[in-house]
Structure formats: structure tokens, C-alpha cells
Amino acid sequence: MAIIEVKHFxxxxxxxxxxxxxSFRVEKGECLGLVGGSGIGKSVVLRSLIGLEKPTSGEIWIEGEEISKLKERDLTAIRKKVAYVFQNGALFDSMSVYDNLAYPLREHTAFNEDEIQTRIHDQLEEFGLLEAEGKLPAELSGGMQKRVGLARAMMIGPKVILYDEPTAGLDPYNTLKIRETVLRLKKKGVTSVFVTHDMPTAIAVCDRFVMLGEGRVLDERRADELSRKDPGPLERFITGDYGGY
Ligand SMILES: Nc1ncnc2c1ncn2[C@@H]1O[C@H](COP(=O)(O)OP(=O)(O)OP(=O)(O)O)[C@@H](O)[C@H]1O
Ligand SMILES: [Mg+2]
Structure with missing residues (x-):
């Protein structure tokens, strides 16, 4: 069964x-690259997958549940399963890194403060952020802010993670760090949708690609079936040889 199924959106x-x-599906454990020109609607699709946006018509299924008509209260359960890594990190500016990471645990779990502290330390260590613990987001570099955003999204162990341009604006070192993190989470069985204009990273992490254009799925292909010899819209988009959409 597909973990995510978008039908006639x-x-x-x-x-x-x-x-x-x-329409497209994402299978369990798969990393789907959702690509297409700027303004084509990738972020709107991601937002719709956690109910932040309602389709005008069509259906969105998450683990066998149609979520597009759910009320805000019922979407809470979906947002425990599906984490969203926002392009800018979307950290709480006035909270330390520690409190940013504690927030989803305090909000969605019954852990006491000791348990929360243990989990945060483990997470900071895993994401190479131990020295950032007491800092405010404004005191961190852009790359660290993105890693904190990713670490926060992963705090409650989501089954699905939606990445919206996680490497945009990062230097090669931090891009590599994000890439490694995505691959590490994938190894743990996390299903993901990866929106990016960073094609080297997309090729490194995605199993399959769906390309949006002209309001629909213009092309779709497994990563290991991308062809240099016989390029379709997807290959031309990835290589930049498409003349813009
Ligand atoms: N809340 C909104 N109100 C009105 N129009 C919107 C809203 N959100 C998105 N749009 C429009 O929908 C279209 C798709 O936007 P979206 O942000 O999904 O594009 P994108 O593919 O993510 O682009 P980029 O690659 O630049 O991030 C754009 O034309 C945008 O102006
Ligand atoms: Mg976008």
C-alpha cells in the first residue's frame, strides 16, 4: 500500500x-523527488499533504486515510506521522535551540522534562548540534538553522518527512551534511517527498521522480531509469536543457 496517494488533485x-x-503515489520507504519550475506548485502540494492547504477538488490519502476534508483537530494525528521541513527552518525565533526541539515533545507527547532532555541530547548529538543547544536561531548560521529544523521535525519519529528545498542557499559542506541526514533517515525506513532545485542532491537521495508542469504530472521515472540517450521532459529538466516552463 502506498503511504501517500494524491488523486486528481x-x-x-x-x-x-x-x-x-x-496524481501520484509514494510507497513505503521511498524517497520521491518532486521537481518542476519555480511557481509550478510544489510547495502547495507539500502543504496539502499535512492539511495546511485544502485541495479545490481531489483526494489526499495518508496511510489509507483521506485527509483533505479532516478538521484541524483530526489533522493533529496526521502531523505526528508526517513532518514538514520548511524551507527557512521555520524555527521559533525567541526560543533557544533546546526549546525549539522540546516544543513538539511538549506539544504531542506525555514525556516528562527528564525524558525530554535525554531525547534532545541524543538528537543534538546525532545532528552535530551539541554546541548550539543554548543558542537562539539568529545566532546560528543558515546551515545550522536548517539542521535544527530537520532535527526538530524528526523529534517525534515521523513515518513520513516532507522536505521543501532543504539545501537551498547552503554551502557544499552543509549541503553534504543534509544529504547524509536524509540518507540516514531513509535507511531507518522513513518515507519522504523531496522538493528541490538542487539536482545533484536530488539524484543522490531520490528513488523516483515526479515532475510537475502545466498543472499536471508532466513526467515520472525511477532514478535508475533516467536516460542520457533518450531524454524526456524529466531528464531535460534535471540537466537544465528544457527552455523553462
Ligand atoms: N496562499 C496562496 N494564495 C495565492 N496564491 C498562492 C498561494 N500559495 C501559492 N500560491 C500560488 O501558487 C503557485 C504555486 O506556488 P508554490 O509556492 O507551490 O510554487 P513552487 O513550485 O513551490 O515554487 P518554488 O520552486 O519557487 O518554491 C504560485 O503561482 C503561487 O503564487
Ligand atoms: Mg516552493
Missing amino acids: NKSFDGHAVHKDV
């Missing part, structure tokens, strides 16, 4: 259709 803003019948 349509989304319009002010009468302007951004998505016109988008």
Missing part, C-alpha cells in the same frame, strides 16, 4: 488553476 487560487488533475 486540483488547486486554484482566486480562480487561477495551479494544479489541474495531479
